[in-house]
Every structure is written in structure tokens, then in C-alpha cells.
Amino acid sequence: MTTDDNLEQEKNIQNDDSVRKSRRTFLKLGVAGAGIAAAAVSGVKIVKKMEGTPLDHFPLAINDDYKPIDQRNQINVFGKSKVLNDKHPERNRAFNEQLKKENPQGFKEFNFYKDNKTFMSGPYRDTPGFSQLELALAHGGFSSARQQLGGGGMEGPKHPNSVSHWRQDMLVENKYQFASPQEANLAIKSAARTFGALRCGITKRDKRWDYNPMYNSHTDQVLTWEKDFPFEPKTVIVIMVDMDYHAMAAAPSWLVDATTGNAYANAIKIAGQLNVFLQRLGYHAIASMNDVGINAPYAIAAGLGEGARNGQVITPEHGPRVRISKIYTDFDFVEYDKPRDFGVASFCKNCKRCADSCPSQAITHGDPSWGPDYSSDPDYTWHASHVILKFHNDAKKCNKFWIDNDGSCANCIAACPYNKPDFWHHRLVDAGNVISPGPVHSFMREMDILFGYGKVSDPDRVKKFWKLGKEV
């Protein structure tokens, strides 16, 4: 997005009533604003903040009685693993099964992906962002992940379509020797850059973030690294790819699914390519998308972002507008990246724009906690973690909106101030974080609204999206 685009957006928004109100807020808070702007001009601190401050520990507090997450708790929204669903109705049921049980009359199927015959009586409708045009784009977006894997990248380990099966035939005996762990770190990241990664971080394999027990999604048999994989991983390479700002800005429409599907395809592609790269260097490697282990804590541990209110990893430059994949390897002559503090967690406490924008009120307005505050019924909260101090959201409410909407949502991504393209205003938010975490964030939030960022359910965004072809 160019500065011209931003200016145009800003101009368009001048006539809007809600903006006049925001502008008053802006003027009221003008003194704080001037201070922040002055700090922004000083430059150094801001750049430092974009890089973050290295930490010697995982940034979120973890309970003493921490246990790894049971793979049956992996949110298996669409019931991909029928075996796990059928054999573990007590906890692994897909949300839609659970919703059906709760409301058999009112329940409808998730209709996003219809086969050809039923496509025409399919879910598309006369609403901006939900016509045949957007559904076609979303199916196009996801088609590459399916082409690469046979599946969508969400399958569990040992599923024949799982990304962990990707090219396990390239291992060679010669082990390439790097001159130093630092050189190895840079070389792996250089490879990731060449294949199109937005970000790459390297961290120690941490059993806390791997599913355990881990299941074969075909047979319900318990899998272990020792028994079922050709090596014990020592290192995890984490990859981030971005999603399109303009498609996300049109949330909640199928444009979101189009760029999500495309990001899945890119994340799978790059993880697969790095898996071959490592095997050709003589080291075992397995590419992984959502299977085997959890992406978010690995991304945080590798210094790529922070856990945020909306349950996602927020990066300083793209916010939550990213997808994550990873590569497990036994290569360990490599310098590990440290987790980093970018000021996101502190910003999240005050911002709450994702929670305000959530159509199903699934995102908490509260503070980080050791468990859900939306329900104390264990039958409702079986999927929730109780071992990490974090924001807890109601995943089932979120999923219900997906089903009602026949598509995903991403309002919480579109609304996030960190999501927007790089711009002086973006830098200011970061500067604000450096100077005075706390009340100033509320000002930053208002300023973000003033500039027209993060508005959701806006039909003009859909129209704008379909004209961006002029850029290519």
C-alpha cells in the first residue's frame, strides 16, 4: 500500500460522522500526540522497538504443573479426523458436532467448500463479499495447498495428506559443516528468504509445544517421535508468511479465505522446500503445518512475535496478518534466536479493538488469566489451556460464526492496529509503546480509528479489492 493510498483513505473518511468524533478525541489528546510524534522523529528508539528486546525466558508465565497439549484437544473444527472424533466423543469432537447436539433443529452445515454438483445451490449470495466471485477466489486460494498435499494442510501426523510426509526421500550421508552456529543461523534464514518467507526464527525443540499424546489420525494409535519418526528433533525452524492487507481489510468476507488459503499454500511450500534443503545438507527434517506441534508458542520462542488478545501471534510489522509453518530437524549446530518483547502484550491490554470487532463476542475484554472466564463448565471448555497465563477466548462461539457465515471471519486480524501496512502512523504506535506503555495506548487506538484503519464489515473494501488488479 502506497502513501497515496493511505492519504486517499484518510481523505475519504473526512466526511464521516464517527470520524468527527474521533477527531475531537484526537485534539483533546493532542498534547500526548505531540510528545509521541517528537519521539517518533528521534527515530532510534522506534527502530529498536521494531526489532524488540531479547528475553532470556519464554515471555508468558507457565504453570508448575504444565503438561503438553493432548492432540485430541487440537481444534478439529471440521471433523477432519473421523476416527479421533468417533473414538473420543468426550473431548475431541469437532465443534460442529457439539453444536448440532446442542441445537439439532437450528443446526446448519458449514457450507464453505461445496463439491461441483452442489456448488450452484451453494452458499453464495447477494451480499458484498459473498458472491460467486469471492467464493471462486477462495476456492482458488485453497486449491494450491490441496494440490501440494492432497489435503488442506490441517491433517494430523501420519495422515497420508499431512505435510509431515512431504519429501522424506532426500536425505544424504554427507553432513555439511558450517563454520559457526551464527553462520548456520544466517544460512537457514537466507534459504527461507529465497523461498519467500516473510520472517524466520530458529529455536530449540521444546516438548512443551509438541502434542503429547500425539495420534495417528487414521487409526487412533498413539504416536511418539521415538517410535514413529526417523529422528528425535533438536531444533525447530519457524516460518512466517503474510496475508494480503486488502483482502483482510474486507473481513468478514470470502476474500479473507482467499488470502488465508494462499498463505497456507505458501507456508506449506516454504516448509517443504526447507525440509529438502536440510536433508540435502545431511540432516533429518520434517515439515509441519498444524500437525505434530503448536505453531504459536514456537513462533514466540523464536522471537517472531508475541501472544495477543485475539489468541494469535502478533508480529511488530504485520500484526496477526501472518500464517506460520515450521520444520523439525536434528541439526543443532546453530545459534538459537531469543524470544523478544515488542510491547505487543502491553498494547493489547488497553486496545481491545479485536474484542470490540468480534461478531460473536468470542474474544475476552478481560486481562490474561489461567483459564477461561466465559464458562466454568468443563464440558464446554475442554479445549482450553489452563497452564499458560494468557487471554482466553471462546473458540466455539468463534466457530459458530464461521458456520453461520459459511466462511471464516478474521475481523480480529483486520481490526488489529498492528495489521496495517507500514506507515508513519504505524511507527508512532510503536514509539508510544516505547515511551509510555499504558494510557497512551488508548490514544493510539483512537488515532487508529481516526485514520480509518481496522474498520470491518465495510462493503467498500470489497469493491476496492477488486480494483487492485491495476497494480499488477
Add this chain to the structure above:
Amino acid sequence: MTTDDNLEQEKNIQNDDSVRKSRRTFLKLGVAGAGIAAAAVSGVKIVKKMEGTPLDHFPLAINDDYKPIDQRNQINVFGKSKVLNDKHPERNRAFNEQLKKENPQGFKEFNFYKDNKTFMSGPYRDTPGFSQLELALAHGGFSSARQQLGGGGMEGPKHPNSVSHWRQDMLVENKYQFASPQEANLAIKSAARTFGALRCGITKRDKRWDYNPMYNSHTDQVLTWEKDFPFEPKTVIVIMVDMDYHAMAAAPSWLVDATTGNAYANAIKIAGQLNVFLQRLGYHAIASMNDVGINAPYAIAAGLGEGARNGQVITPEHGPRVRISKIYTDFDFVEYDKPRDFGVASFCKNCKRCADSCPSQAITHGDPSWGPDYSSDPDYTWHASHVILKFHNDAKKCNKFWIDNDGSCANCIAACPYNKPDFWHHRLVDAGNVISPGPVHSFMREMDILFGYGKVSDPDRVKKFWKLGKEV
């Protein structure tokens, strides 16, 4: 690449003898330079030049007795289609077969892709850019195209691994109606942008650029669109993706193959996704990489670039540092893009840096012609076109270097002034084209050398590449 990088490069190069000479040239030509710089400041004309001037005709002269190109003349370097090779030794033989016949003693195999067992006795060696590290990266780069297709994207039509088989099962009956051909043009390009295309152009299907006869590479049987494909195409959507500047700058090393393989993967991915997008809109579509028809003239016809001295399509912003794929469709309610004059052909006449940098002297220093000037032996030039007025290069010499080098080359891409990242100097070249095509181009060429661009076979480039990981 940042301006800082360019400045660093410039600084590093100050102590070099050859540069002192260039600097003298620069000073001698200072008056012309000042004029160009002044023009560059005026801005408007330069931007216009980056967009090019629309033309009402195909920009290259075509012979009256034009016939489409026989698919057996498709350069089948690695003998992928054994049937076609064996059944048509008179013209379709792979270059390496021909080279073996000419020099049975001195002939060696092309060793770029070794299987695992022989990888260790493979072609990697103690030369910068040709170690196990770069070969591993190159194999990683190409692995995604193989994963997507089963093959590398170079197979002929009806080969089971051909990209033209990609998802032929998504067609729906409802035909989406666009409000206008202009809207359809923008929508298709918007889809291409979302999936990661650098450029997209839409042109009429033109039988001159489709192989005819076209062969099933398995059976040697002649194929026709009428008989063997489910529809007669009316429109061709052309996609461009870029290759990495820094990998190309390290030509001729395996870093080139790494980014080439990756670009193949991206080009295949996007063409496949658009093929699904069109089918879901109710229109027939087939994705195509190197099979079915020729990419270069379709890209020129779609206004994406111009035919250049090195035999490739040069785009105004990325030069020849692009890969092309396409989608054939029967959808034709769409505004077609026009071919465009960007001043490239005129620049090529004077520049000749690709020809100077070619390690096998395969690229002509001469002017465009109706046929090869390097040989009059029809047994040597069977693959050459005699129907288009263009630069003619000796493809077999080029291929021999690939075999000797156990990798591809791309010096002609790395040396091209249009290849370099966007920078004030780049704009100046374009400004020069606007103001005074002809002798000034020689000055621009010297200036390009002065600034350290387009140097090939430079081991420092390989070292620099492996440190760029810090950017992700």
C-alpha cells in the same frame, strides 16, 4: 535491496582498477549525464516510460509465411520426452544427445540433479557458489514444483505430470456475469495479485504462439485443441513472478537454480489457483507452464515486456529476472491488454552487456535478423525460428555451458541493466530511453558498470547472499 546496500556496494567498488577507468568514462560523459539527471528530476516522462506506450500491433515483425512452431522444436534440453527424442532424431533430439554424437569422448552428463545415492559423489565442489550448501538450496528450490506436479513443470501436454492436468475437476455450470469487460480484466488481475503474481496481462489466444503440431509426449500422437482438450481457448492470462535479485547477482552459481526453481513453483502455483478460480466462475481453464504454447510472445502480446537481446522477455521494472506461466480459458468477456513499447528493444541494440557476459558466447552482438548468424548448417540450427525479426542466439552453446557447469547460468539476466532493484539510477536508464534513444544508451551502460551492477562470477556475491537471512 536498500539504498544503504547500494551505497555500500558503490563504496566497496571504489578501489577497483576497472572502476577507475569507468569513472573516467563517467566524467567524460558528464555533460550527457547531467542532462539525463535533469530529465529524471522532471519525473513525469519517466513514470510514463515505466508504464510503456500501448501499441496496436505485435511489436516484432513477422514473416508472411509464418507457421506456428512445431512442438518437436521446443528445446527439450534434458531429453524429458524420450518418445519424441527417439521417434524424431532428425529434429527433436535433446541437445545433450547431439553433443554426445559430436564428441563421444569428451562428453559428460548433466549432473545437476543427482539421486540420493550418487549425490555424495555428485557435482558439488570447492568453488564459491558450487558447494553442497548451494546445491542443497537449489534442490530445495525445485522440490516444490515437483511436489505440486510430480514433475518439474517442463513436461509436454498430456504428460501425467504436466501442469495442464492441474485440477480439471472444478468447473461449475453457473457462469458468473461481469458488469463490463473492463471489470473482468481488473477482477482477474486482482485474483492474480492476491495469489502473489508480480505482473498479469490478458491477451487474445493467438494460434501463432501455440505449438502446432503439438504432441503427446508419451505416445508421439499428434494432439489438437479440438480433439484432445475440453474446450477451444479464446483468452490467455499471462502471469509473471520474479526471481531473487541477490541469488541472480551470484550468477553463474547454483543460487541461480535455487531462485529459478522457486519461481517455477510460484508460477505453477498461481496458474493452478487461477485455473480453479475461472472454473468456479463457470469457465473452462487450463494452467500452462512451458507446455501447450510459448510464454514469451504471449507475455509480449499481453503488454508485460519486450523481446530482448538475450532471448528473454524484459520487463521495465525487473528486466529479465522473471518467470512466466499462463492460463488458457474460453472466457472472453474481458478487455484485452495491448502490447507496449518500454524502450527495451532500442536499449538492447546498444547495451550488449548480456552478450559480453555470456560465458559460452551464445548471445549475438549483432542486430535483429530473420535467422541465426552463427551457423548456416540446418542440422545445427533446426531449433531456430526464421519467421520473426529478432535477436538470434546459439541455444546449443548455452546448453553446453550448463552441462560443463552442472547447473544453469543466468549471467545474461544478472548482467542486464534492467534487472537491478528499483533505484534512482534505474529510473535514469528509463529516462535516458525517453530522451534520446541511441548513443546515450552506451553512456548508461558504462554508468551501470560504474555502480557495480551486473558483475558476474563474483565470489563476494555468494558470501553476501548467505548473510541476507538477517532481513527475515
